[in-house]
Amino acid sequence: MKDALLREIGKVVIPFIQIFGIYIILNGHLSPGGGFSGGTILGVSLIMHKLIEEPYKSRIKISERAVMQFTCVSLILYGLLKGYSFITGGGEFELLDIPLGIPGRILSGGMLLPLNVAVGIIVCFTIYTFYTLFDKGEI
Amino acid sequence: MAAAANFPLLIILILFLSSFMMPVLKRVKAVKWLSLSSILLCVVLSVLTLAYVQQNGAFLYKVGHFEAPWGNELKIGYLEAIMSIMFTSIAALITWASFFSADYEIKEKNIMLYYTLCGMLLASLLGILYSNDIFNCFVFIELSSIAACGIVVVKDKKENIKAGVKYLILSSLGSGLVLMGIAFLYSITGNLNIGFIHQELVKVKDLYHNTLIISLGLFTVGLGVKSAMFPVHIWLPDAHTYAPSSSSALLSSLVLKAYILLYIKIIYRVFGIEIVKTLPILEIVLVMGAVGMIFGSILALLQKDLKRMIAYSSVAQIGYIFFGIGLGNILGLMAAIFHIISHALTKSALFLIAGNIIERIHSKEISRLKGIGIEMPITLGVFVVCALSMVGIPLFAGFNSKWNFALAIIDSNRILFIAVLVASSLLNALYYLPIIINAYFGEENTKDRVYMSKEKSLGALLPILILAFAIIYLGISSNGIIDLIAKSVSNL
Structure with a gap:
């Protein structure tokens, strides 16, 4: 959208949207929200960036390869963490576990925080990919 | 060996993780080898699982830290152990065969995606097989439909x-x-x-007689659509004909079977x-x-396209399996599992052979196959083995399954x-x-054909040769497997 007003406002708003998304992801285990909702908000900020910056040939471009790599690495991270939890739970292994921490702190809740981060990244790029697929037919 | 109880879960995890590693890799060759090696590792783990089941009997495996009604469970008995060996080993052979055919059939940028999807598909099929939680099965069904x-x-x-x-539309309807x-079921049992x-x-x-009829009817039609039971098979011929031959092989030999196994479990x-x-x-x-047994064969008879004919033959064979389940006795179920x-x-x-032939003669039509037996003798030799097994000639696996079906029919009066x-x-x-x-005989058919002129390399033929030996082995000595199936059926 070639609109100077929208672009200038977007420049101010997008960082706040992103910080809000990251806040929701990082506080997912403490308050309402989590990986999915935070990731959606992050993805929306990417979509908005693409909408308002595209006609001006923005410097920041998200390539298909980057999307694939971020998504796959997060999926692998999620799989490893959750798989570790499944195997130690099912096999009754007494292996080391991530400490639970003090309730209320960001670094608490064991595996929930890294899992939320992984989900957040996956959802963020998936939302963005959906938008670009429907918009252009490719990422 | 106590650690072997973890192997089924480990198999699913390995397949999922390795398939998501593939898009990150740069080279197509690395992707192919990663795919094959992960599936081979799963074959080894499946064999060890069967050994564990033979020692300790069927077992329940708690997934995660919570006990059964709250957490998920896997149930591994003889049926799951045998089928997981079958699934992983056939998938390994098909993957090996696809090394040689994928470049011809799939664009290079999609090859990585293809192997990712294959890994996901196999993992979700094994998930359907292992899971003791019916909703978990549904999640894996959805995943497998997308991958398929x-x-x-x-x-x-x-x-x-x-x-x-x-x-996609029909299988979404099914799920x-x-x-x-x-x-x-959930509303009446909680x-x-x-x-x-x-x-x-x-x-x-x-109390809930009608609800049970509705519920089982929904399962029957839903899983029937997905596994191409006769009147709702309409998606199968198109999907199998146009898919790459290694995909058709995966779809026909494994994907349909996982849903049937779930139906047996239900x-x-x-x-x-x-x-x-x-x-x-x-x-x-x-x-x-x-x-389905009759009409699938009649429809196959009318086809002019090789892959479409084999696809309709699948409809007929799925008819056999549902027939065995429908008999409702132990022998019928055993025959159905053996036929799976x-x-x-x-x-x-058969699908891998069809792929090889189509690649060499650049045509799908059956009328173009004349004299191909001289040009591709090994491929056609394996085709003969498979065809005789399908028809049910003694010494081939198909005879034993038909024999078992006949025994089951007599048993059920x-x-x-x-x-x-x-x-x-x-x-x-x-x-x-x-x-x-027509492929081997007839003077006009074999005139001017050069012996072995269109045969593929031995590496490409290895999977179909192994499959042919397996068919003959099952035909000659099926007792071991029948015993295992009998044990699995008695412990269902």
Whole structure:
């Protein structure tokens, strides 16, 4: 959208949207929200960036390869963490576990925080990919 | 060996993780080897699981830190252990064969995606097989439908996308029906774990007779659509014809079978055969299976396209399997399970052969196959083995499954169905044998053909040769496997 007003406002708003998304992801285990909702908000900020910056040939471009790599690495991270939890739970292994921490702190809740981060990244790029697929037919 | 209890979960994890590693890798060759090595590792783990089951019997495995009604469970018995060996080893052979055919059939940028989807597909099929939680099974069903549609459209041609969309719509319909069946069960039992559902169903079966009919009917139609039971098979011929040949082999030999195995689990574990026998559903399954045996073969007889003919032959063979389940006795179930194995071996080999032939003569038409036996003697030799097994000639796996079907029919006192079995076998012979005869004999057909001129390399032929040996082995000595199946059926 070639609109100077929208672009200038977007420049101010997008960082706040992103910080809000990251806040929701990082506080997912403490308050309402989590990986999915935070990731959606992050993805929306990417979509908005693409909408308002595209006609001006923005410097920041998200390539298909980057999307694939971020998504796959997060999926692998999620799989490893959750798989570790499944195997130690099912096999009754007494292996080391991530400490639970003090309730209320960001670094608490064991595996929930890294899992939320992984989900957040996956959802963020998936939302963005959906938008670009429907918009252009490719990422 | 106590660690072997973890292997089923480990197999699913390895397949998922390795398949998501593939898009990150840069080189196509690395992707191919990663795919093959992860599946081979799963074959080894499956064999160890069977050894563990033979020592300790069937076991329940708690996934995660919570006990059964709250957490998920896997149940591994003989059936799961045998089938997981079959699934992983056939997938490994098909992957090996796809090394040689993928470059010809799939665009290079999609090859990585293809192997990712194959890994996901196999993992979700094994998930359906292992899981003891019916909703978990549904999640894996959804995952496998997406991956299966993916490997159909991966060729990126117009007719592929049409076939893929048809498959996607019908299989979504099927999984929707399964979900509704689960919802009915959940509303009357309050559980999703298969063992707990069964405990509750035994208590409330008289109160909810109609609900049980609706629920089992939804499962039958839903899983029937997904596994191409006769009147709802319409997606199968298109999807199998246009997909790359290695995808068709995977679809026909493994994907259809996982849903049938889930159906067996639903009948024998969720409902229990005593409850199912009070419902009229099994009779319908029996009739549909018998009709499918005949009509699938007749439709196959009318085809001019090689892959489409093999696809319709799959409809007929799935008819056999549903027929065996519909008989409702132990022998019928054993015959159905044995036929799942023998059909998986035969049909994967047939689709891989069809792929090889199409690659060499650049045509799908059966009329162009004349004299091909001189040009591709090894490929056609394996084709002969598979065709004879399909027809049910002694010394091949198909004979043993038909023999078991006949025994099951006699055991259930429905002697008339023997005629259906024989008629279907004769129809099989009618469409397979002309291909073989025209390929090898006839002066016009064999004139000017150069011996071995179009044969593929030995590496490419290895998977179909192994499958052919497996078919002959199952034909000559099936006792070991029949014993295992008998154990698995008695512990269902």
